[in-house]
Every structure is written in C-alpha cells, then in structure tokens.
Amino acid sequence: MPCLLPFWQPWPPEPAPACPAAHPPSPMTQTWGLLAALLGLGLGLNLQGPGATDCGSLSPAEHLVFTPAARARWLAPRVRPRGPLDPLYGTVRRFLSMVQLNPFPAELVKALLNEPASVKVNEVVRYEAGYVVCAAIAALYLLVVPTAGLCFCCCRCRCRRRCGGRVKMEHKAVAWERGTLMACLLLTTLVLLIGLVYAFVTNQRVHEEMQSGVEAVPETLLSLRGLVSDVPQELQSVAQQFSLPQERVLQELDGVGVSIGQAIHTQLRSTVYPALTSVLSLGQALQVSVDHLRVLNATSVELWKGQEELEPVLVESRERLLAVLQQPSCQGCSGAVSQARALELGADFRQMPPVDNVLQRLKGVPEANFSSMVQEENSTFNILPFLAAQQTADVVRELKKTVAQEPEGLRTLAKEFPGSEAASRWTQALEDMEQDSRSYVQEVQRYERYRWIVGCVLCSVVLLVVACNLLGLGLGIWGLSAREDLSYLEAKGKTGARFLMTGMGFSFLFAAPLILLVFATFLVGGNVQTLVCRSWESRELYEFVDTPGNLPPSLNLSYLLGLKKDISILMAYEQCKEGAALWSVLQLNNSYDLEKHLDISQYTAQLQQELQSLGVDVHDLDLLSPAARRDLDALQSSGLEKIHYPGFFAQIQEPVVKTSVEKLAQELEGLAQAQGNASMGRQLQEELQALRRLYQDRVQPQQTLVAKLNGSVRVLASSAPNLQLETKGILDQATYLKGELPAWATRILRNESECYLTREMGYFSQYVAWVREEVTQHIATCQPLSGALDNGRVILCDMMADPWNAFWFCLAWCTFFLIPSIVFAVKTSKYFLPIRKRLSSTSSEETQLFHIPRVTSLTL
Numbered sequence: 001m002p003c004l005l006p007f008w009q010p011w012p013p014e015p016a017p018a019c020p021a022a023h024p025p026s027p028m029t030q031t032w033g034l035l036a037a038l039l040g041l042g043l044g045l046n047l048q049g050p051g052a053t054d055c056g057s058l059s060p061a062e063h064l065v066f067t068p069a070a071r072a073r074w075l076a077p078r079v080r081p082r083g084p085l086d087p088l089y090g091t092v093r094r095f096l097s098m099v100q101l102n103p104f105p106a107e108l109v110k111a112l113l114n115e116p117a118s119v120k121v122n123e124v125v126r127y128e129a130g131y132v133v134c135a136a137i138a139a140l141y142l143l144v145v146p147t148a149g150l151c152f153c154c155c156r157c158r159c160r161r162r163c164g165g166r167v168k169m170e171h172k173a174v175a176w177e178r179g180t181l182m183a184c185l186l187l188t189t190l191v192l193l194i195g196l197v198y199a200f201v202t203n204q205r206v207h208e209e210m211q212s213g214v215e216a217v218p219e220t221l222l223s224l225r226g227l228v229s230d231v232p233q234e235l236q237s238v239a240q241q242f243s244l245p246q247e248r249v250l251q252e253l254d255g256v257g258v259s260i261g262q263a264i265h266t267q268l269r270s271t272v273y274p275a276l277t278s279v280l281s282l283g284q285a286l287q288v289s290v291d292h293l294r295v296l297n298a299t300s301v302e303l304w305k306g307q308e309e310l311e312p313v314l315v316e317s318r319e320r321l322l323a324v325l326q327q328p329s330c331q332g333c334s335g336a337v338s339q340a341r342a343l344e345l346g347a348d349f350r351q352m353p354p355v356d357n358v359l360q361r362l363k364g365v366p367e368a369n370f371s372s373m374v375q376e377e378n379s380t381f382n383i384l385p386f387l388a389a390q391q392t393a394d395v396v397r398e399l400k401k402t403v404a405q406e407p408e409g410l411r412t413l414a415k416e417f418p419g420s421e422a423a424s425r426w427t428q429a430l431e432d433m434e435q436d437s438r439s440y441v442q443e444v445q446r447y448e449r450y451r452w453i454v455g456c457v458l459c460s461v462v463l464l465v466v467a468c469n470l471l472g473l474g475l476g477i478w479g480l481s482a483r484e485d486l487s488y489l490e491a492k493g494k495t496g497a498r499f500l501m502t503g504m505g506f507s508f509l510f511a512a513p514l515i516l517l518v519f520a521t522f523l524v525g526g527n528v529q530t531l532v533c534r535s536w537e538s539r540e541l542y543e544f545v546d547t548p549g550n551l552p553p554s555l556n557l558s559y560l561l562g563l564k565k566d567i568s569i570l571m572a573y574e575q576c577k578e579g580a581a582l583w584s585v586l587q588l589n590n591s592y593d594l595e596k597h598l599d600i601s602q603y604t605a606q607l608q609q610e611l612q613s614l615g616v617d618v619h620d621l622d623l624l625s626p627a628a629r630r631d632l633d634a635l636q637s638s639g640l641e642k643i644h645y646p647g648f649f650a651q652i653q654e655p656v657v658k659t660s661v662e663k664l665a666q667e668l669e670g671l672a673q674a675q676g677n678a679s680m681g682r683q684l685q686e687e688l689q690a691l692r693r694l695y696q697d698r699v700q701p702q703q704t705l706v707a708k709l710n711g712s713v714r715v716l717a718s719s720a721p722n723l724q725l726e727t728k729g730i731l732d733q734a735t736y737l738k739g740e741l742p743a744w745a746t747r748i749l750r751n752e753s754e755c756y757l758t759r760e761m762g763y764f765s766q767y768v769a770w771v772r773e774e775v776t777q778h779i780a781t782c783q784p785l786s787g788a789l790d791n792g793r794v795i796l797c798d799m800m801a802d803p804w805n806a807f808w809f810c811l812a813w814c815t816f817f818l819i820p821s822i823v824f825a826v827k828t829s830k831y832f833l834p835i836r837k838r839l840s841s842t843s844s845e846e847t848q849l850f851h852i853p854r855v856t857s858l859t860l
Contacts, residue, residue, distance in 0.1 A: 055759075059759075061760070070778035075787030085202070085802075085806060093802075114549075141515045149509070184824045185821070206452070210445070245767045252759075260388050261386065262385040264749065276374050280370055283628070284370070299709040300349065304352075322337065324684065331671075339663070339667065340659075345658070348651060352651050358642075362638050387616070395611075407603045410598075454517065466503075467503075468502045472499035507818040581776060585782050594776070614749060614753055622734070636727045640716070661695040668684055668691065
C-alpha cells in the first residue's frame with residue numbers, strides 16, 4: 001500500500017518525512033514510543049528546580065555596539081629631530097653641568113614659593129657659585145678688553161699710528177715670525193668663522209623655535225580646556241546611550257508572546273505530535289477492523305448460502321459422471337473414476353464461529369471522523385504561539401511601560417560626578433589663560449625679534465672682524481709676493497695692515513656689547529637648563545611638587561580639584577603617559593560611588609515581577625473528542641479479541657471441493673479425444689462442459705469468497721490481540737495529557753520567562769559593563785596632560801633652551817677668540833708695512849734673503 005504521510009505540519013513548517021522503505025511502525029510500537037516521550041518530558045520538567053533554566057530554545061543576548069562617548073584627544077608628541085647641531089648641544093650641556101655642580105635646590109625653591117622674604121642672598125650665591133665665577137670672568141673681560149682698546153688707541157694717536165712697531169730689517173727669523181703669526185691669525189680667524197657660522201645658525205634656530213614654541217601654548221591650553229569641559233558632556237552621552245538596550249528590549253518585547261508560545265509549542269510537540277499520530281493510527285485501525293469484521297460476517301453468510309446451493313449440484317454431477325465413466329465402452333476411464341468419486345464438498349462453512357454479537361456492539365462505530373479531529377487538534381496546537389501573543393498582550397504593554405523608564409542612578413550620573421563644579425571653574429580659568437596667552441605670544445614674539453636683530457648685528461660685527469682679518473691677510477700676502485714693484489708693495493701691504501687694524505678696532509669697539517649679550521643670555525639659558533630642564537628630565541621637579549609642604553596650599557592640586565585624597569603628581573604623570581583616564585589618575589573611586597549609579601536591581605526586579613504575571617491557557621487542547629472516546633470505549637468493550645479465529649482458519653484451509661475440478665476436466669478432455677467410439681466421446685464431451693460450467697458458476701465464486709474471508713480473518717487475527725491494549729493506552733494517555741499539558745505549559749512558560757529576563761538583563765549588563773569601562777578607562781583620558789608636560793619640556797628645553805644656550809656658547813666662543821685675533825692682527829700688521837732700511841748688497845745669498853736671480857720675491 002502507498003506511504004501515507006501526516007497531513008498536518010508542525011509550526012513553523014518542517015520538511016515532510018521521507019516514506020520508509022519497510023513497513024510503517026505498528027500502532028503498538030507508536031504507543032510505547034509515545035509513553036517513552038511522555039516519561040522523558042515529565043521527568044525533564046519535574047527535575048528542573050525553581051531556579052533551573054534550560055534556555056536552548058532562546059538565543060543569547062546579542063552583542064550591543066555602543067558609540068564611544070570619550071572623544072579622541074591625543075596631543076601629538078613633539079620631538080626635536082636629530083641634526084648636525086646635536087653634538088654642539090651636548091657640549092653646551094656638559095659645560096653647564098660643570099658650571100652648576102649643585103643639585104636641585106629644593107629647600108631654596110620651597111622657601112621662595114612659601115616665604116620669599118626668608119630667602120637669603122648668601123644661599124642663592126652659594127647655589128649660583130658657578131655662575132658667579134662666570135660673571136667675574138665676564139666682568140674682567142668687560143673691564144680689560146675695552147681698557148686695552150682705549151690704551152691702544154691712545155698709543156696709536158701719540159705714535160702717529162706706529163703703535164706696535166715696524167720691521168726695520170728683513171732676515172730669516174723675520175720671515176719665520178711673519179709666517180707663524182700669519183698662520184696663527186688665519187687659524188684664529190677660521191675658528192672665529194666656525195663659531196660665527198654656528199652663532200648665525202643657532203640664532204636663527206632660536207628665532208624659529210621661539211615662534212613655534214610660544215604659538216603652541218594657546219593650542220595646548222585649548223586641548224586641556226577641551227579635556228576638562230568635555231567630561232560632563234561625555235558622561236551625559238554615556239547616560240543617554242541607555243536607550244540602546246532599552247530599544248532592543250522594547251523591540252524584543254513585541255515578539256515575547258509569540259516567542260514563549262513557540263517555546264511551549266517546540267517543547268510539547270515531541271509529545272503532542274506522536275500522540276496525535278497514535279490517535280490517528282488507532283482511528284484508522286478501528287476503521288479497518290470494523291470494515292474487516294463486516295466483511296468477515298458478510299462473506300461467512302455468503303459462503304454458507306453458496307455451499308448449500310453447491311452441494312446438490314455437485315452430487316448430481318458426480319453421479320452422472322460416474323455413470324458415464326463406468327460404462328464398458330469407455331476406454332481408459334478407470335483412472336478418472338476415483339477422481340469423480342471425490343467430487344464432493346471439502347469445507348463446511350456452517351461450522352465457522354458467529355460474529356453477530358461483536359458487530360452489534362460496534363454498531364455505528366466509528367462515530368467520529370478521526371482524521372478531521374486530529375487535523376483540528378493539530379491546528380489548535382500549531383496556533384499556540386499566536387494564542388500566547390494574544391493572551392500576553394496586556395502584560396507586554398505593562399512591561400514596555402516599565403522598560404521605558406530610566407533608572408534614577410543614570411539620571412544623576414553626570415550631575416553628581418566629582419569635580420563637576422571644579423570642571424566649570426577650570427574650564428573658565430583655562431579659557432582666560434588661553435585668551436591672555438595669545439596677547440603674550442605677540443609680546444614674546446616682538447621681544448624675540450629684537451633679540452634676534454641684536455644677535456644678528458653682533459654676529460655681523462664678528463663677521464666684519466673675520467672679513468677684515470681675511471682681507472688683511474690676503475692683501476698682505478699678495479703685497480709680500482710682489483717685491484720688485486716697491487710702489488705696489490707698499491700700497492698692498494699698507495692696505496692689508498689697515499684691514500687688520502680695522503678688524504682690531506671693531507673687536508675693541510664691540511667687545512663690551514658682545515660680552516654683555518653673552519652673559520645675559522648665558523645667565524638666563526644656563527639657569528633654565530640646570531635649574532628647570534635638568535630637574536624636569538630627571539623628574540626631581542615632580543618629586544619636589546609631590547613632597548608635602550613644598551607648594552603653598554593655593555597650588556595644591558587635590559584642593560583645586562576638590563578631591564578628598566592627595567594624589568601624586570609623578571604617579572599621575574606616569575599614568576597619564578600610559579593613556580590612563582582621570583578616574584584612575586585622580587582615584588575617584590574614593591570620592592564617587594560609581595556602582596551606586598549603575599545599580600539597576602530595582603529596575604530589573606520590577607521587570608521580573610511583570611514577567612511572572614505572564615500566562616498561557618492550553619486547556620482547549622484535547623487529543624480526543626467525545627465521539628472519539630465513545631468509539632474507543634465501544635471498541636474496548638466489543639470483544640473483538642475474543643472471536644475464535646482458528647475456527648475460521650480451519651475451514652479456510654479446506655478446499656471448496658475435495659478433488660480438483662480443473663484437473664478432472666483436463667482428464668475428461670483427454671479421455672474424450674482418446675475414445676474410438678464416437679458416442680462415448682460425445683458423452684464425455686458433454687460431461688466435460690457440464691463440469692466446467694459447474695466450476696465457473698459455483699466453485700470459483702466460492703473460492704473467491706474464501707480468499708476474501710482469509711484476508712479479513714488474518715487482519716483481524718493479527719490486530720485484535722493488541723488493539724484492546726492500544727485502545728486502553730490511548731485513552732489513558734489522552735486523559736493524562738488533558739490534565740498535565742497545562743501544568744507543563746506553565747512550567748515551560750516560567751522557564752522561558754526566566755530565560756527571557758536573563759537575555760534582556762544581558763543587554764542591560766552589557767550597558768553597565770560598558771559604562772563602567774568607559775568611565776573608568778576612556779572618559780577624560782589625561783594623555784593631553786602628560787603630553788602637554790612632555791611637549792612643554794621639549795619646547796622649552798630641547799627646542800628653545802638648547803639653541804639659546806648654543807647661541808651664547810658660540811657667541812662667547814667668538815667673543816673670547818677676539819682677544820687672540822687682536823693680538824695676532826697687531827703683530828701681523830707690522831710685517832705688512834714697508835721696510836725702510838734694507839740691505840744694499842746683492843752679491844750674497846746671506847744678505848739677500850729669499851733671493852731669486854733677477855727676481856726679488858718673498859718666499860713664505
């Protein structure tokens with residue numbers, strides 16, 4: 001028979017099962033499978049405690065993506081690129097380290113900040129001992145060099161510009177002295193030129209770095225102001241993003257009824273579907289059994305009546321056939337006589353058991369249409385998710401009202417954050433500082449321009465000295481190389497000497513401004529390097545600030561921020577350098593209870609209370625209608641299993657006629673053809689035809705009825721023993737499920753409600769964890785603070801102080817090398833002047849030094 005698939009589909013629809021290759025399971029097998037499913041479901045639901053939840057049917061909470069509330073604030077670090085001036089900077093720093101050997105004067109600075117009047121001059125002088133020595137050297141230079149220049153000028157005036165002497169005789173020693181002096185002057189000039197180049201470069205570098213450095217001050221203050229002013233806005237943004245889990249929960253609440261109904265449907269369908277399948281199978285078995293019972297009864301009656309009609313006809317045919325076969329003229333008919341004598345009834349259908357009483361009890365069965373009933377119950381079960389959605393609509397509306405509320409702690413998150421009042425003061429203070437700094441920037445740039453001009457002018461003066469020395473040397477050497485032309489010798493030599501005297505005059509004239517500029521810039525730049533930069537780089541400055549009592553109370557950072565606990569500036573700097581937030585840097589956990597504002601337990605308790613009021617009614621789901629119950633009760637009391645089926649099999653196994661009518665007919669046909677007597681042949685032919693008519697009209701219909709009876713008897717005999725047990729099992733199961741399905745549905749509803757609450761709380765837990773991480777790790781990242789300090793040190797020390805100190809160092813280099821330049825210029829200039837008394841003899845190499853035949857020249 002063809003494979004019959006269930007006509008219902010589970011919700012949501014599932015693929016139809018494949019038709020099995022073997023015979024479908026018997027109703028009894030399905031019954032035991034249903035009992036096992038019921039036992040498993042009952043144990044599974046009963047073993048779960050009140051807190052146990054199996055949330056396999058409900059997907060976990062999705063990962064929520066929150067918008068970072070912390071604004072990306074990153075102060076780009078300033079780094080002085082490595083360049084050719086780095087060795088010069090290192091040399092200057094080492095020189096300043098030798099000038100200032102004392103450590104950071106913590107006590108002196110403490111007294112200066114707290115009680116300036118108590119600072120003693122001798123303590124300052126003791127600390128600045130190296131600078132005092134340098135000041136003495138500068139004062140000595142300022143006194144000696146101008147005085148020497150003044151004396152030299154007086155000497156020149158009194159001696160008619162012959163101060164310094166004149167060479168009166170030329171010999172080998174004079175030439176050697178002249179060459180040595182010119183070499184020394186040239187070397188000194190080259191040293192001056194190198195220092196001058198460095199001075200020009202460092203002067204320009206100071207000018208450029210000063211401009212960019214002071215312009216970075218307003219930008220840094222603006223960044224710091226943004227760090228302070230953005231904190232309340234960022235906290236407000238964090239609180240506003242509570243709407244993200246709210247919207248997700250509200251969105252899922254729209255389908256919570258369907259979701260819970262689907263969960264109930266999913267968990268119960270492993271029981272309900274097999275039960276409905278068993279009911280449908282039992283209904284079909286009931287219908288088949290009743291049909292076969294009716295067929296059995298009708299066939300039995302028909303066989304009994306047919307046998308009564310067959311018996312006299314069969315006796316008459318046997319006697320007539322025996323009379324023909326026993327005639328002497330029938331040749332070879334003795335073998336067929338025995339078969340003809342067996343032409344009599346075989347089975348006695350009157351001995352089959354009666355089934356009238358069973359049919360009477362099953363009269364009108366089946367009353368119910370099991371197929372329609374199962375389809376109706378299946379439809380009722382499949383629309384359970386939609387029924388649950390309708391029944392939970394009111395509770396869902398109340399849940400939405402609860403979810404739409406915002407917890408009290410989140411509303412006051414930004415308002416009660418520590419330092420919120422101080423933040424406004426700091427914001428205003430930083431804004432004022434930023435505005436004021438812009439005007440100061442212009443002033444600083446203006447004075448820096450003046451300093452740059454003065455530096456350029458004084459460097460130009462040194463450049464003039466260098467140019468005069470080089471020109472004087474060049475012209476002097478040129479004049480010495482043209483000894484034959486005495487007029488040119490005097491002109492070139494005198495010009496070279498004048499250039500050397502001019503350079504000397506510039507040296508004397510600008511020695512005082514040069515040493516004053518050198519000392520002024522040295523005093524400022526040196527103290528900035530040794531007092532500020534060195535302690536800043538070694539972090540002694542931070543340790544000084546951290547030491548209690550070193551700063552006046554008005555400069556205490558904890559007091560200014562309104563914190564309850566003092567903080568370490570050095571530790572705060574290191575944490576900010578690593579990108580920490582102000583929460584950990586300022587240790588706000590001591591003054592602000594963040595968990596109190598993130599506590600949403602009352603919020604979740606209200607949600608849980610609302611979810612517990614959810615309910616789904618499944619009492620309308622019944623596996624058997626009243627008519628179906630009556631049908632099964634009638635089948636159970638019918639006695640179908642008590643029918644004596646072996647009595648049927650005993651008669652069915654007997655043939656309708658003891659001999660084979662067909663074989664007998666074939667035997668007669670052969671005998672008729674073998675007869676030599678035509679009359680005997682005709683008689684046999686007539687009996688043959690009569691026998692075949694008997695078989696076709698009487699025997700063959702009886703055999704057909706026997707086969708039909710055999711099929712019905714076998715079906716009833718195989719199904720009747722178990723049909724009563726199956727009927728009893730189905731009735732018991734239907735009664736059990738009628739009472740237990742509502743309880744099971746309630747347990748599943750509670751479990752799904754807890755799972756749903758867990759998932760929805762997962763969204764709020766994600767928000768709380770994100771807020772905790774955002775507030776404690778990301779909001780108000782204080783990297784701009786450490787970046788501003790580092791950039792300030794780089795700008796002040798690396799970009800401004802190093803070129804500044806390198807400038808005065810190079811300028812001092814040039815200033816002090818003016819002294820040997822003056823000496824060598826004065827000494828060298830007299831060798832470029834004409835020699836008034838020369839040797840007249842030209843006949844001896846000893847008296848005519850550097851003599852070349854016919855050419856008088858000076859060999860250097």
